[in-house]
Amino acid sequence: MRKALFLVFLFILGSTAMLWAAFASIDKVKIRIDDRTGSTASGIITLENKESKPIEVKIYPMEWKYVSPYDGSKDFMPLGSGCPDIANWFQVYPEYVRLMPGERQSVHYKLNIPAGLNGPCYLVIFFETDLTGGGSVSGKSKIGLQVFTRIGSLLLVEPVDVTIRSVGVVAVDRVSSDELSVKLDNKGNAALIGSVSVFVMDRDGNILSRTEKKEVYMPPRTRGGVKLNLIGSGLGIGPGYTALVTIQPEVGQPVSVELPISSD
Numbered sequence: 001m002r003k004a005l006f007l008v009f010l011f012i013l014g015s016t017a018m019l020w021a022a023f024a025s026i027d028k029v030k031i032r033i034d035d036r037t038g039s040t041a042s043g044i045i046t047l048e049n050k051e052s053k054p055i056e057v058k059i060y061p062m063e064w065k066y067v068s069p070y071d072g073s074k075d076f077m078p079l080g081s082g083c084p085d086i087a088n089w090f091q092v093y094p095e096y097v098r099l100m101p102g103e104r105q106s107v108h109y110k111l112n113i114p115a116g117l118n119g120p121c122y123l124v125i126f127f128e129t130d131l132t133g134g135g136s137v138s139g140k141s142k143i144g145l146q147v148f149t150r151i152g153s154l155l156l157v158e159p160v161d162v163t164i165r166s167v168g169v170v171a172v173d174r175v176s177s178d179e180l181s182v183k184l185d186n187k188g189n190a191a192l193i194g195s196v197s198v199f200v201m202d203r204d205g206n207i208l209s210r211t212e213k214k215e216v217y218m219p220p221r222t223r224g225g226v227k228l229n230l231i232g233s234g235l236g237i238g239p240g241y242t243a244l245v246t247i248q249p250e251v252g253q254p255v256s257v258e259l260p261i262s263s264d
Contacts, residue, residue, distance in 0.1 A: 023051050023129050023149060024099075032156045032251075034163070038115035045107045045153050047127055049099035056098050058128045059107055061090065064154070065122060066191055066217045070224055073217075076124065083121040089114055092125055113159060119189040120163055120220070123155040156191070158251075164188040165249065169257040172198065172243040175227060180211060180261070182245055183225045184218060192218040194249035198228055200261070203240045208232075216247075 027046040035041045049055050063077045063086070079087045089112040097105045109125060128150035166188040173181045180200075186192045196216050200209040211228035218224060240260075247255040 023055055024048060024057065024127060024151065025050055026127065026151055026153055028153050029151075030154045030156070032158065033111065034158050034160045035111075035113060036161045037113050037117045037159045040110065040112050041157075042108065042110040045109070045125065046104055047097070047099070047107055048104045049101055052101050054098060054100050055129050057096070057105075059092060059095050059097065059125065060128070061092050061123055061125050063122060064124050066219045068224060070216050070218045070226055072215070079123075083117075085114065086121055086123070090121075090123065109155070111157065113157070117159060118162055120156065120158040120191070122191065123157060124152045125155065126150045126152045158190055163190045165190050165192075165252045167192055167247055167249065167255055169245045169247070169255075169259060170223060172245060172259050172261050174261055174263055178230045180228050180230060180243065181225045182228060182243075183223060184216070184247070185223045186218045186220060189220045191220060192216065192247075192249060193251075194247055196226060196228065197246050197248075199244040199246075200230070201242050201244060201258075208241075 025048045028043075031043065031045075033041045047057065061079060063079060063082045064074045065077070065082065067073050067075050079090070091110045093108050094105075097107075099105055107125070107127075128148055130148050166186075168185045168187060170183040170185050172183075175181045180198055182196055182198065184192070184196070194216060195213045197213040198211040199207050200211075201207055209230050209232045211230055214226060214228050216226050242258055243261050245257050245259065249255075
């Protein structure tokens, strides 16, 4: 019989409120760790079986990074891809649990942050299960339909003594009658998580229009454009008009920059 394998990955990112997935819930989906290098940080994530049957959950870490179009999209990578020695100082246990319906399990993580670390590390702890139970078993292989799903807790390891936050605005272009493109420059070594908004002003400094606030997620040392919709379009923005761009990061002080608006 041919083995049929289907992968369905559900990844959730949000606040620390209890989140629901097809098979389980976790009480922490984003954890920011800003302990200094040379120190130890640890914590617990609570996993709960929301199924009406027992589930087997594999628990494993990976690294990740934000990617274009900077809307929260991520690439996931094996440990060591971004922080070469991280497998030696980051631990998650247990690596496997079997939970009865409604049962909860504490999952522990521990970081012995090395004194020589020179910047942030971005990790995720995945909780993965096969919702079908894997079909029949033949030797070490499972035969039949398998549907895997997973949820994850993000760990943003940003030691305060080596984390540099610096973001600027390079240009503002009018893309269409109702859209602006803002090119950002994340010059720091930490990911930019925050929002961007724009006020449009005429030659006399009068505010004519504004954009919607847009969430932005950019990797370190990256330049990239984000598009924002104008509220009240068709105002005939022309030469001499300027944009007051405000970046409100999740951590740190807001940044405001005034630049002329050009045609893309």
